[in-house]
Amino acid sequence: MNYESYFQQLREQHLEQLKQFLTIPSISALSEHKQDMNEAAQWVAQKLKEAGMDIVEVHPTSGHPIVYAEHLHAPGKPTVLIYGHYDVQPVDPLHLWETPPFEPTIRGGKLYARGATDDKGQLFLHIKAVEALLRQEGELPVNVKFCIEGEEEISSPSLPAFMKTNEEKLATDVVVISDTSLLEKGKPAISTGLRGLCSLEVAIQTANTDLHSGTYGGGVPNALHALIELLASLHDDKGRITVEGFYEGVPELSAAMREEFAKQQFNEEKLQNHLGLDALYGEEGYTFVERTGARPTLELNGVYGGFQGEGTKTVIPKEAHAKITCRLVGSQDPVATLERISAHLHTHVPTGAKLTVTPGEKARAFNMDPSHPVLQTAADAYEEVYGTRALFTKDGGSIPIVETFSRVLSAPVVMMGFGLPDENLHAPNEHFNLENFDKGLLTIVAFLKRL
């Protein structure tokens, strides 16, 4: 049976299995989901066993477990390490979901659930592609290893140490990751760059208690005023980041890179309309793909302080908080960046406010040369299935572990994404377009056979 018929025949069964996977609320950031994390890891291990992997191991870590599997019966052939993650982002604001995030629902050819595309859906494709090859051919065209973690959404704190300890076990010729996107429907892409990431939390405290805005208003510091003044100082009126030294290590965009970006023929107006925006926004002198692919950011992800309930409360809040992440490019150093931001905040903190800065995640940006043969083989596989050759892009997101894989295992990393850019990753109503579910399975099979 050809692979198209094979996958068609098993489509309902595969979707039912994926739905089952998606019902597990494996939110790595929230400690109350500890048990769900174990359940999701066990689910992945079970499916790898059913697929025919020889060895399947669930490794406990100080955080969430890592699932490892191998099938090494192709002597003389390359080894492929498939990476993915079974953890998902938090789901709030919950009221904006049309169907509950952990009750997977298919509507209009799309599968809606938290993790549908990031990354449970895409990870699932690899398990089913390997299973298909084994069932159809009785063997695999290459040696295959899986390394599936549960901490990608919290910056993979356990995986680097696991990688170092198990360097030999994980040794490979190529790492394959499906956690990125096509350019748009029908336009495949292979990401050759990822932005780095660093995160921090900022807390302002003023008085030792909330105060009445009548009795004290105008005479004491207000934690929200101090925080807003401080946060506003981080960008100038053109949206450029004002932190001293922030842009150190950011490469200037060469004419060649601008040309590569321009090849995507990205439709900014279409995006603007799709997102219901009056205007896109960003650094002057750059297009949207350049801004998101090759420029760093300093972004407020959450700000809160004072009264949030119904009605009015005439209070001067004693504390206020902000959550910030930066996307990094080129050789920007996440540790130095966090230090620079902290120094900026401490220099600018207004009179009467006490500042606490808590640094968080740290990951460098990653870049690969598109001319590498394994990337060209991946582009061939896409062309076979999609009828159009994959473009080489830079992805604005961060998969902090990619840079570590490439460094520790000294192997090229192929980012074969099957998501779409508008599938609400990290937002309400995340979904996975099933056209790419079908084509993804075939593309992975084609890639493994061509290696």
Next chain:
Amino acid sequence: MNYESYFQQLREQHLEQLKQFLTIPSISALSEHKQDMNEAAQWVAQKLKEAGMDIVEVHPTSGHPIVYAEHLHAPGKPTVLIYGHYDVQPVDPLHLWETPPFEPTIRGGKLYARGATDDKGQLFLHIKAVEALLRQEGELPVNVKFCIEGEEEISSPSLPAFMKTNEEKLATDVVVISDTSLLEKGKPAISTGLRGLCSLEVAIQTANTDLHSGTYGGGVPNALHALIELLASLHDDKGRITVEGFYEGVPELSAAMREEFAKQQFNEEKLQNHLGLDALYGEEGYTFVERTGARPTLELNGVYGGFQGEGTKTVIPKEAHAKITCRLVGSQDPVATLERISAHLHTHVPTGAKLTVTPGEKARAFNMDPSHPVLQTAADAYEEVYGTRALFTKDGGSIPIVETFSRVLSAPVVMMGFGLPDENLHAPNEHFNLENFDKGLLTIVAFLKRL
């Protein structure tokens, strides 16, 4: 029996009754407390009946009920209308309360509960003072009316209409209100001014969904960035409000007013230490009492948007919110002020952000001449009980209805406060110092007898 002995004898019983009153969570701002509001109104009505008032009525309104009572058997004597409110502020952040807000607890001579001082505790003093006069003398030295509402903390939306409809019923020679503070322990004060108030809510919307900060970060507007930029534009770096025309109607401080303020000998350093502040803060060229008594404010009471949970969420929020109140002085017009702020916000809203401004409460400032005889009589009553004459002050808070009382009933308003400035009004651990519970009862009796 003299009144000191009388109140001493009944002290435990009175405190038990007040505690009972304080267990009712009558938060007017939250619609879920509708039933508690009725219960609190009925409690007040019952206690007025027990005190010996002839007529006691509970008037339904479109909001929360108004309790009216009268005892008019002193022909030829003046009529006193006692105003108070049985509603209280919301209680969050709840985790900062040492004992639950609606489980009144006495610790170190202070009664802790939401509403202990603002205004259930102070209102209760008047009921018990009138009861004492009737029991001890068999009659009242003046004609007494009570008008007790349940919407003071939400700016009294129903009372002005009630006042107009019942102008004759409420007709009086003097209005007495106990909803303000002594200057400090042992230093009584009569407030001859209150700041006005206006409130608004600000909402920013950018995209139609929350977005992934990797895929979109740097290329689309972030609702929090837009809100922070907008809010930061409301003050200059000296803390002055930058809204055009905002200071119209704000009187310059005369040398005489500055002298009156200086009489308070307010200890700014003591306040700063008490509040755990590194520094007080406010407009240059003014003292703390001038800033809070005679200068307007534009204050953030709440700001929120994006992720507030544990850990990191790499999200670009699609919406962000702020709650703002202004304290007004002199002849500042609350309606015009709201219009000016709205115009400023609409002028400064950043590219790509949609702005919604929702105006709320509106109340003018109030001022009285300290030389008025009824204020002098009140000062005499304080002197009799506290051994020191009350100072005439300006209060930074707003009791929006005071200006309405004075205008509609054409009567002087005596603000005889028995709270203390550090009793955590509107904040966690609100309390009432029982020294002023005891002295307050005696002062009210002395005042009514002297009129």
